[in-house]
Amino acid sequence: MRLDTLYTAETPEGIALSLRPAGLVARGLAYLIDFAIRLGIFFAISITAGMLGKMGVGILLISYFCLEWLYPVVFELTRAAATPGKRVMGLRVVMDSGLPVTPAAALTRNLLRAADFVPSFYGAGIVSMLWRRDSKRLGDLAAGTLVVFSDQVSLHGSVPAAEPQAPARPLTAREQVAIVSWAGRATRLTPERFDELARVAEPVLGPDTSGASASQRLLGVAQWVLGRRAGADARGAAEGRGP
Amino acid sequence: MTPIDFEAAYAPLWAELEAVVRVAETRRKFDGARLATLYRRVCEHLALAQARAYPIHLTQRLEGLTQSAHRLIYRQHDYGLARFARLALVDFPEAVRAHRGYLLVSALMFVLPLLAAGWAAYRDPGFILHLLDASAVRQFDSMYGDGAESLGRTRNASDDWQMFGFYVMHNIGIGFRCFAAGIFAGVGSAAVVVFNGVQIGAVGGHLIASGHAGNFCSFVVTHSAFELTAIVLAGAAGLRLGYSWVAPGRHTRLEALRLAAHHAVVIVYGVIGLLLIAAAVEAFWSSARWIAPAVKYGVGGACWALVLAYLGWQGRPRAAAAAAVAKADEHAG
Numbered sequence: 001m002r003l004d005t006l007y008t009a010e011t012p013e014g015i016a017l018s019l020r021p022a023g024l025v026a027r028g029l030a031y032l033i034d035f036a037i038r039l040g041i042f043f044a045i046s047i048t049a050g051m052l053g054k055m056g057v058g059i060l061l062i063s064y065f066c067l068e069w070l071y072p073v074v075f076e077l078t079r080a081a082a083t084p085g086k087r088v089m090g091l092r093v094v095m096d097s098g099l100p101v102t103p104a105a106a107l108t109r110n111l112l113r114a115a116d117f118v119p120s121f122y123g124a125g126i127v128s129m130l131w132r133r134d135s136k137r138l139g140d141l142a143a144g145t146l147v148v149f150s151d152q153v154s155l156h157g158s159v160p161a162a163e164p165q166a167p168a169r170p171l172t173a174r175e176q177v178a179i180v181s182w183a184g185r186a187t188r189l190t191p192e193r194f195d196e197l198a199r200v201a202e203p204v205l206g207p208d209t210s211g212a213s214a215s216q217r218l219l220g221v222a223q224w225v226l227g228r229r230a231g232a233d234a235r236g237a238a239e240g241r242g243p
Numbered sequence: 244m245t246p247i248d249f250e251a252a253y254a255p256l257w258a259e260l261e262a263v264v265r266v267a268e269t270r271r272k273f274d275g276a277r278l279a280t281l282y283r284r285v286c287e288h289l290a291l292a293q294a295r296a297y298p299i300h301l302t303q304r305l306e307g308l309t310q311s312a313h314r315l316i317y318r319q320h321d322y323g324l325a326r327f328a329r330l331a332l333v334d335f336p337e338a339v340r341a342h343r344g345y346l347l348v349s350a351l352m353f354v355l356p357l358l359a360a361g362w363a364a365y366r367d368p369g370f371i372l373h374l375l376d377a378s379a380v381r382q383f384d385s386m387y388g389d390g391a392e393s394l395g396r397t398r399n400a401s402d403d404w405q406m407f408g409f410y411v412m413h414n415i416g417i418g419f420r421c422f423a424a425g426i427f428a429g430v431g432s433a434a435v436v437v438f439n440g441v442q443i444g445a446v447g448g449h450l451i452a453s454g455h456a457g458n459f460c461s462f463v464v465t466h467s468a469f470e471l472t473a474i475v476l477a478g479a480a481g482l483r484l485g486y487s488w489v490a491p492g493r494h495t496r497l498e499a500l501r502l503a504a505h506h507a508v509v510i511v512y513g514v515i516g517l518l519l520i521a522a523a524v525e526a527f528w529s530s531a532r533w534i535a536p537a538v539k540y541g542v543g544g545a546c547w548a549l550v551l552a553y554l555g556w557q558g559r560p561r562a563a564a565a566a567a568v569a570k571a572d573e574h575a576g
Contacts (some may be wrong), residue, residue, distance in 0.1 A: 052547020054402030061408030114423035142504035
């Protein structure tokens with residue numbers, strides 16, 4: 001069973017974009033922020049329009065209409081592809097093909113808010129978002145859009161420096177990947193856990209001669225797998241044996 | 244090639260793409276050709292890095308880079324006037340004709356209840372009270388009575404601009420909801436269309452029966468050309484949405500829904516336009532008392548003819564062009 005909600009969209013260039021759909025809480029908060037902003041704008045307009053008499057009432061009604069229906073459409077078509085609330089929460093709207101959102105899709109997904117709102121306070125939309133792995137509400141389903149987190153999370157850093165060390169036996173491709181991935185997590189794991197994981201790979205470390213810890217030695221193996229060799233430039237030695 | 248060699252060989256290219264992306268994100272003018280070239284190269288590198296299981300921080304950097312470049316390259320640019328003109332002159336009327344089946348159903352769902360309720364309210368003065376309460380009926384009577392300053396409004400709240408704002412908010416909102424409610428198997432759109440038909444028919448029948456026929460008809464004749472067609476069109480677009488997932492054909496239900504929304508939303512663009520015109524006409528023209536009813540009937544009739552002709556014929560490929568296409572098809576066949 002998959003644990004994460006990562007969504008991949010393939011591009012014509014043959015690469016896969018990984019998108020992280022935003023769930024109910026992030027989008028709900030973004031909605032509340034937008035709601036507050038809309039309310040603020042409406043009050044500001046109502047104060048100025050109040051001075052214009054009956055024409056002001058007309059302007060007020062039109063601005064109410066614009067804030068209710070067009071506010072999200074306009075902001076989602078800007079470069080940030082997000083309303084101010086979404087931007088605060090770090091979200092953006094994209095097509096589910098990974099492309100930037102089109103005007104037709106932005107209009108569709110926001111008109112269908114009326115359907116998501118049924119029976120009251122976004123009941124249908126919330127059910128749909130909780131039901132689906134990609135957290136689409138009805139409007140997103142019809143428009144083919146996704147609300148995703150705009151920033152990448154980086155759980156892996158670069159491999160810390162260590163003296164390269166050859167493994168005790170040839171490594172399979174999977175083992176190489178596992179060791180390099182482990183090394184990339186050096187900054188995120190506690191030293192104890194990091195070392196504990198390194199000891200799982202004891203068989204490839206060979207006999208301990210230097211007295212260094214298991215994690216130090218496995219980092220050396222990771223560097224070796226990446227193509228670094230003891231001594232000076234030894235690139236040729238690694239040719240064809242890297243992962 | 245080891246990951247270290249790979250990074251050493253191509254890092255300058257990645258740095259250059261990063262710089263180009265940064266420029267493109269902030270400024271209007273940038274080197275698009277260079278951006279595309281670099282983007283394709285880095286896509287290649289990403290594919291290699293993924294296939295060779297290079298360290299994750301490396302592939303992630305390439306992923307982030309390709310994503311931001313992808314976003315820039317596939318950005319839409321054609322929001323201009325030409326796009327808008329094409330929408331009004333070709334795409335919208337064509338979309339309406341492409342949905343003629345839904346349009347027929349929607350029109351029948353509107354007109355039949357309208358006529359039935361109108362007839363019932365005309366024959367039976369008490370019928371309207373099934374739909375509206377007595378105070379609302381009295382209000383309608385006063386709005387279209389001969390004493391009213393301007394038609395179709397209550398006495399105290401009446402300014403052209405104010406009513407324009409109200410019509411925009413209220414009527415376009417109904418149009419939008421009518422479309423959106425279609426996603427529930429079309430039931431929602433049907434309900435909105437039928438409800439509006441019954442309501443309008445009953446009020447019309449009641450007003451005609453109580454002797455306000457002249458005032459009422461001269462009031463509604465012009466803007467109804469835009470408003471009633473818009474409601475029927477919104478209903479047709481909603482029915483298309485609902486029907487698509489009830490009977491998806493050779494698509495999955497979701498895919499069918501998406502396709503339907505893609506085509507139906509073009510109608511909604513037109514509905515917005517029609518309802519804006521209707522709101523302006525209703526606020527500034529229909530309610531004016533100084534215009535003689537005969538003029539209103541004339542203009543109203545012209546508007547109906549105009550709207551129907553626009554929806555029926557505007558944007559059709561010209562006969563000559565059609566013939567040329569047919570000939571080309573023949574040759575190709």
